[in-house]
Amino acid sequence: MIGPGTRVLVTGGSSGIGAATVEAFTARGCRVVAVGRDARALDDVARCTGATPHVADLADPQTVTLLVEEVGEVDVLVAAAGLGWAGHVTDMAADELDALVRVNVLAPMRLTRAVLPGMVRRRRGHLVFVSSIAGHMAVEHEAVYSATKAAVNVLAASVRHEVADHGVGVSVVVPGVVDTPFFARRGVPYTRRLPRPVPASAVAAGIVRAVDRGRTEVFVPRWLRLPARLRGAAPGLTDALQRRFG
Numbered sequence: 482m483i484g485p486g487t488r489v490l491v492t493g494g495s496s497g498i499g500a501a502t503v504e505a506f507t508a509r510g511c512r513v514v515a516v517g518r519d520a521r522a523l524d525d526v527a528r529c530t531g532a533t534p535h536v537a538d539l540a541d542p543q544t545v546t547l548l549v550e551e552v553g554e555v556d557v558l559v560a561a562a563g564l565g566w567a568g569h570v571t572d573m574a575a576d577e578l579d580a581l582v583r584v585n586v587l588a589p590m591r592l593t594r595a596v597l598p599g600m601v602r603r604r605r606g607h608l609v610f611v612s613s614i615a616g617h618m619a620v621e622h623e624a625v626y627s628a629t630k631a632a633v634n635v636l637a638a639s640v641r642h643e644v645a646d647h648g649v650g651v652s653v654v655v656p657g658v659v660d661t662p663f664f665a666r667r668g669v670p671y672t673r674r675l676p677r678p679v680p681a682s683a684v685a686a687g688i689v690r691a692v693d694r695g696r697t698e699v700f701v702p703r704w705l706r707l708p709a710r711l712r713g714a715a716p717g718l719t720d721a722l723q724r725r726f727g
Contacts, residue, residue, distance in 0.1 A: 485510035490555045493562030495522040497661030501685035539588035549595040560589040561611040565667035570624040585629035604648035610637045614657045617709035652691035656684045
């Protein structure tokens with residue numbers, strides 16, 4: 482499906498996983514629209530990749546509607562934009578909580594609602610949702626962030642059922658710790674020795690692979706599938722292991 486002329490919309494395209502994904506798809510000859518809030522960073526990505534920059538704040542519901550109207554038909558949507566927050570949930574300000582839900586959950590929902598009718602009508606297309614291992618493992622001090630990513634997982638699974646007979650693919654890409662500005666932006670750095678952060682390009686490669694091969698779920702790195710499955714099969718044991726080893 483991926484090739485010259487494939488129309489790809491990537492959110493969070495100004496840095497990190499999103500920027501690496503823009504680069505990966507443009508390298509395949511795709512026509513990519515990179516969406517982000519940082520106009521200067523977005524222009525840098527566009528200049529290096531040939532993508533079309535589009536400055537937008539996905540927390541605003543009207544922005545999503547206008548974005549899709551301006552971009553037009555989309556063959557591949559990569560919902561990579563996301564906010565993080567770490568700390569005790571009781572210390573989280575109401576506006577911070579709302580922002581995480583708007584960007585991490587409502588924006589992918591609104592984008593899906595906007596682009597999916599065209600994909601169904603053309604009987605082709607692919608939705609890729611960038612989740613997190615936190616959405617599977619219920620990470621301590623990341624209650625709201627983990628909850629938003631769990632919501633994305635279920636959103637993808639439910640939409641996949643809806644479009645099963647319409648030629649549209651739906652994938653979830655589940656990264657672990659990634660070497661991006663994400664941790665600096667959330668205000669709490671990543672300090673653990675293990676697991677080691679993977680480069681954003683590895684996640685971008687997983688996203689391209691998910692579309693190329695029609696994968697429903699891709700873990701980056703792949704070994705993360707094991708703790709995610711263990712959590713589903715034995716949540717009590719997994720909770721005990723997380724408390725013991727972090």
